[in-house]
Amino acid sequence: MKYITPVFDVHQFNLAYQEGVREFLIAPTKLSRFGKLELREASDFALSIKEKNDVTVVLEWDALYCQNKFSQLINELKSFNFEVFDEIRVQDPGVFGWVLKNLNQPIQLNLETGNHNLEAIKNWASYGKKRISRLILSPELPGNIITEYRKNLDVPFELMGIGRILLFYTPRELLSPLSNDKREVLEGSASSEESPHSGFQLLQNEHGTFMFNPKDQSLLDQIDAVEMAGVAHLRLDLRFHDYQSLFPFVMSALQSGKTDDLKSNWPVKFFAGFFRVNKTDALFKKLKNRKIVRQDQNYLGVVLDVIKKETMGIKLKTRELGLSAGDTIEIHTPEGRVKKQKIDQLFNSKGESISNATAGQIVFMKHIGGVSIRSSVYKSQQA
Template sequence: MKYLTFAQNLHDLNLIKDQGMTEVILGHRDFSRFGKLDDENYLALATRAHELGIKVTFEWDILMTENVFASTSKKINEFLETMDSLRVQDPGAFEWSLKHTDKPLQFIAENGNHNLLGLKGWIDYAGPRMERIVLSIELSKNVIAEYIKELLVPCEILGFGRILLFYTPRNLLSPLTSEKVALNQELVALGESEESPHKGFPIVENTHGTFMFHIKEFCLLEYRDDLIKMGLDTFRIDLRWEGLSYLSDLNNLKENYPKDLMRGFYLVNKTDVLFPKLKNSRLQKREGDYVGEILEAEKGQHLAIMVKNPKGLKKSNRLKIIHPKGEVFEVQIHWLKNTALEEVESVEMHKLALIPFINGVWVKSHVFYLDNEIDK
């Protein structure tokens, strides 16, 4: 398993060399969300990296709308000779790079891309140009292991670093300050919300937009043996915020690091288990034997049902009524009326039917045929 990190200056490159790393990500400020390198500094670092025998990966992870994309993408040509690989996230950058360069591609599949079929699709599309795929940190260890086994290209995951929660192209901090913000100036803040117990979300605004990070940073250092056994190719360490000096003692990085750390969903991802609680499941059962919904419950008088079944409602029907809180009532209709208050034998679909009031039944209760139950 290789370690991979970012360099922002010549000192960083020396530290990387000292750690025996063989590849570095360089972030040019026009292409990389947090890249600070201008043309001159990028070229200087790329040259120096090659002198040190370190492979250069050029990062293009800014999402660009068409006008910016068209003008910026051409600029990559100026750097092609200095990069060994190109690392992209936007499908447009992926497509452009396949067509306009011959560089090996690293595809950042960190947003979404939580199924094997899709990941294989990206890999198939790039063919032999796909050098590596960067997997999402929302994947749990079992899934990571399966993907490493099934995907035919080397896989990378973030092993240590900030967790990006939110990315917008809009400037959200500068409107809050009366100070004039200079070009390429970075604004930073720590945020806390009234609705969340979490405090101190790092927020950064730069020329590419505004970014919010988790209060804790991501750390899988203690799971490196597992990841090696799985066959992980690349373990990325992102120290752009606290400085690369921590790299020198990787085994004690966790203890020495000044920020709280978390392993995210590495052990298990249960971010869908709350979904059934987000709505009243009893009100969702509207298939097959569903008659309709109670629109009015007039105590001692009647229940009004909007009939929604093509079979309509007949006086002979036995019904099951489910209250929104789950209580179930089984009834035989004794009389059935239409909205002209005439006693009728049946009421057709899309019409209101009145039946005798049943104590405990309320508006929004759902009505089902009891004789033809499908879904209990």
């Protein structure tokens, strides 16, 4: 397993280098969502890091840009020294396309937003042809799925090994209206009685406002499983924490496989995200009453009104299926009951007896006990 870590100063770099890390993310403010370096600072810093011959320096360019901002940025970048970076990490397809056309470095493609199927990942990789040196996968992908992807793709994978989980990214400034503080970067936290969780970390900078999960993600106590899944690179993302004091605990945990010291020193709780399992569609079946979802076969229409023990009105909806006196219908109630009944007589809205009716019409008949409004009506296959 190889490690990559974002660093913002020479002290962080020296510490990580001493601990054996050889790949570094450099994040300029204008390019990276969470960047802290001016463009010139970033290229100078990259140059200084590269005095060590055995390091790889990666430019992080993951912010999103509307057209006007993007045009301005590209203008500013005319004087930027891209050459000092070994690889470029991109996320927005516009930036991806621009880098493909205008730079020569290998591209690390960040697919952390969505991209939860092999077909998507294969197509992203194939668009970049041989330029793609790495795919950064979504933290929502479980290990067993990543294992399958590994068998079908030969581009190396990266996951976030430890760090904050980004939940929300907007270009709008949401914190400055709450404060008189005119600084460009504002930080805070939010809690809601309507949410089962509290202590969401907030950040506002020149790219907009970000919200983070209260618990950080850590896969450090299951490194074996991560490796088995075919992940070659692990991101150790301490950019929001005290790098100097925590990084040694991270490396110690990786070397020993024991995370107790790390957990007790880390400022927030950890969890493994969705690496073990992702069941975020399991609750969908509870979002609506499936008993009244219409089944297409033999569907006639819906009960619009009922006068108990007297009459009920049905709106016929299926063009191919009319209803005639003498037909047998099956009614499925919202409560899940099924009623079957032969129809003796049909009426129209004027109360006149009719022999049959077709789609679009409302027909009336004798009420069938237990049938309520919104029940679905089907033509019975048995006479």
